Amino acid sequence: MEAAEPACDPVPVPVPALTLVGHRVRPVTLATEQVIPVPGPLERLRRGSVVSIEGAPGSGVTSLTLSLLAAVTSTREWVAAVEAEGSHGTLSAAAAVEAGVALDRLAVVRGVSTQRWANVVAALLEGVTLTVADLPLGVKPADARRLTTRARERGAILVVLGSWPDRVAVRLRAEGGPWRFVGGRLATWSRAVEIEGRGRPVRRVAVA
Amino acid sequence: MRTLCVWCPDWPVTTLRLAGRVPAEGPVVVMGEGGQVHTASAEARAEGVRRGFRKRDAQARCPQAVVIDADPAAEARAFEEVARALEAVTARLAIHRPGLLSFPTLGQVRYFGSEIDVAQRAWEAVGSPLDPRVGVAGGGLAAFLVARRATPVLILDDDETARFLASRPVTVLHEHGLGEFAGLLRRLGLRTLGDLAALPEGSVVARFGSDGARAHRLARGLDEDPPALTAPPPELAEAGEFDPPALQAEEAVLVGRSLAERLLSRLARHGLAASRVTVEAETEYGERLVRTWRFGGGTAGEAERALAQRVRWQLDAWLSAVDGPRSGLTLLRLVPEEVVPARGHQLDFWGADGRATERATRALIRLQGLLGHAAVVQPVLRGGRTPAEQTGWAPFGDHLPPRSWVLCNGDRATKNPRTRGQSQEQPSWPGAVPAPSPALVYDPALPATFVDASGEPVRISGRGEMPLPPARLRCAGLVDAPVEGWAGPWPHDVRFWDRQARRRRALFQVVAGGVACLVSVEAGQATVEALYD
Structure with missing residues (x-):
């Protein structure tokens, strides 16, 4: 019963008129599809851009990162975090949930060595809308340029924690704010963030 | 279509016993994904251990059992020997999973005489030490169920098949990836396949879509899809070459994975999905290795993963076999043996969730291939x-x-x-500690110095009291400053019922030098557990 008849093509011939129309119509991209709204002073993230976040430990770098992750997962897209080898700090699931991150759309790649770092980030940019990466020492400017290009081509957002050796769309610098005990509870408000980029002058804003 | 099915019961256990990794006698429990029991040996089943149990439940029922993790690659390697032995009987066998394979009997009956002869030869080819069960019936699902009843050979004709299937519970559809759907049928009061088959097909399809159509076909004793009478055109095959030849399975697996991805995405563009795929390899010396695998559908991502896994098992089995190829692989080809119209998958109502998840899944699986599953x-x-x-x-x-x-x-x-x-x-x-949670967790915790006003390390008494309030916190690279504010202590008596594992510690929220952190004090030694970053 097999191979008794000559093999015939099971692929249906597409309707030529429809194909023709398909070639003529240009895909329409709405401006709102290019950006992801972010609550707070940053207002929006543009797809395909690189954002760098810098700041001393305790100045709010991680909270700022979590707010970006939350903004992207709330649009039902995926996010990933890359933890470089030798970094002690890791994300806390409880803090991520408190910031509004959907944990089922967050993947974390842990213990990435410097040699593999660029490849891992490149692979994530292929499939994930936003990638947050610890910047290990000794990332070559050529690698950085390649990743910037990759992000732009794929429409993915790359958030690097550290100073990126290539051009960035937005540079954020977390400057921290006072922590106080209010009624026995630890609390902070008005943490300063310096925003630079998008053709606007450097401004300092306070985030909650 | 009359089908013969060879089933080796408890194959994971048999594999481990053959490899000498577990004792040949006595209860064995094999753990699978997600910390659940995958297979239990007959002795363990007699004690009440069932598939899907958690480890501690299995150990509670059967404390003397040897508990071991499953090794799918080794199972596939060992099953390759069985498949090779059966090549003397048929050239058209398809492996469903390690431990289970089937082939249509039509040509073999004409050659060997009768179905009894074919079944006997299949049983002899595998050999009695592996305790194979051979079932022959109309349709793949029936043949599998018959094989599970066989001692060791059972043959049902078409009328008997229909009666046998009608009496089976709907839960057997689990084997074809319809486990959830079977649960729905049970809740609707359809307990046996006979109940399902008695419903008009049109109504089942109208209500349940493609799952319903598949289940109804299976319940009637048909195969999931009408038999494909024509072979798919050869241009649908995907091939990759190795230069230099691949000697290690690892090198070949990377190529195999990308071939699987290309094959399925190409088929998807034509609106097709593969249900049987042949893995072909050629070696430097011109040897040709061929094996067919059958795998179930699901979403595009799942199918890709299933195929990539089977290709990996097969390459592993070939390249690590004792009497395997004598030289490296030069060519790997994936040939779809049977293509079926892709039934598609319903996307979520809101937004492009399905597509985004599929894209992300693909990228993450590729990374797991590169860095390891647990990375x-x-x-x-x-x-x-x-x-x-x-x-x-x-x-x-x-x-x-x-x-x-x-x-x-x-x-x-x-x-x-x-x-x-x-x-x-x-x-x-x-x-x-109450919210807010610290955003950055140190794992392992950073050693720190946490002293009170007298310069002594902060200590907590058994009643959770301390003589003097904390005054200074020092932690390399983070903070070295007087304490501006603190809350706590939150004393923990961890595992107080276990003398060996008992730990006592106290947590403090500390603000010092402009940073807020969570400090743990245990046996007079302070560590910074986390940072409010």
Whole structure:
């Protein structure tokens, strides 16, 4: 019963008129599809851009990162975090949930060595809308340029924690704010963030 | 279509016994993905251990059992020997999974005389030590079910097949990836395949879509798809060359994975999906290795993963066999043997969730291939007092434990599949530090110096009291400053019932030098557990 008849093509011939129309119509991209709204002073993230976040430990770098992750997962897209080898700090699931991150759309790649770092980030940019990466020492400017290009081509957002050796769309610098005990509870408000980029002058804003 | 099915019961256990990794006698429990029992040996089953049990339940029923993790690659390697032995009987066998294969009997009956002869030859080819069961019936599902009843050979004609199938419970559809659908049927009061087959097909399809159509065909004793009478055109095959020749399975697997991805995405563009794929390899010396695998559908991502896994098993089996190829592989080809119209998958109503998930899944699986399964993880929120205890990590793709992992009422939360993973009930953890949670967790915790006004390290008495308030916190690279504010202590008596594992510690929230952190004091030694970053 097999191979008794000559093999015939099971692929249906597409309707030529429809194909023709398909070639003529240009895909329409709405401006709102290019950006992801972010609550707070940053207002929006543009797809395909690189954002760098810098700041001393305790100045709010991680909270700022979590707010970006939350903004992207709330649009039902995926996010990933890359933890470089030798970094002690890791994300806390409880803090991520408190910031509004959907944990089922967050993947974390842990213990990435410097040699593999660029490849891992490149692979994530292929499939994930936003990638947050610890910047290990000794990332070559050529690698950085390649990743910037990759992000732009794929429409993915790359958030690097550290100073990126290539051009960035937005540079954020977390400057921290006072922590106080209010009624026995630890609390902070008005943490300063310096925003630079998008053709606007450097401004300092306070985030909650 | 008359089908012969060879089933080796408890194949994972048999494999481990053949390899000498577990004793040849006595109960053995093989753990699979997600910490659940995958297979239990006959002795363990006699004690009440069942598939899907958690490890501790299995050990409670059968404390003397040897518990070991499953090794799918070794199972596939060992099953390759069985497949090779059966090549003397048929050239058209398709492996479903290690331990189970089937082939149509039509040509073999004409050659060997009768179905009894074919079944006997198949049984002899595998050999009695492996205790194979051979079933012959109309249709693949029936043949499998008959093989499970066989001692060791059972043949049912078409009328008997229909009666036999009608009496089977709908849960057997699990074998074809319709487990959830079978659960729905049971809730609707359709308990046997006969009940399902008695419904008009049109109504079942109208109500349940493609799952219903598949289940109805299976219940009537047909194969999932009408038999494909023409071979797919050769241009659908995907081939990759190795230069230099691949000697190690690892090198070949990378190529195999990308071929699987290309093959399925090409088929998807034509609106097709593959149900049987032949893996072909050629070696430097011109040897040709061929094996056919059958695999179930699911979403495009799942199918790709299933195919990539089978290709990996097969390459591993070939390249590590004692009498395997004498030289490296030069060519690997994936040929779709049977293509069926892709039934598609319903996307979520809101937004492009399905597509985004599929894209992300593909990228993450590729990374797991590069870095190892456990290197790509997803965070899981679970119960605990410290941030490190509250954050669990599950390898991507494993079944995630229930979102609120509870020790006290864990049984209730896991046993009810409807509340699993969405239970909102958060049990209280006495002594847990209140929100906000610190965003950055140090794992392992950073050593620190935490002293009171007299310069002595901060100590907590058994009653949770301390003589003097903390005055200064020092932690290399983070802070060295007088304490500006603090809260606590939150004393923890961890595992007070276990003398060896008992630990006593106290947590403090400390603000010093402009940073806020969570400090743990244990046996006079302070560590910074986490940072409010």
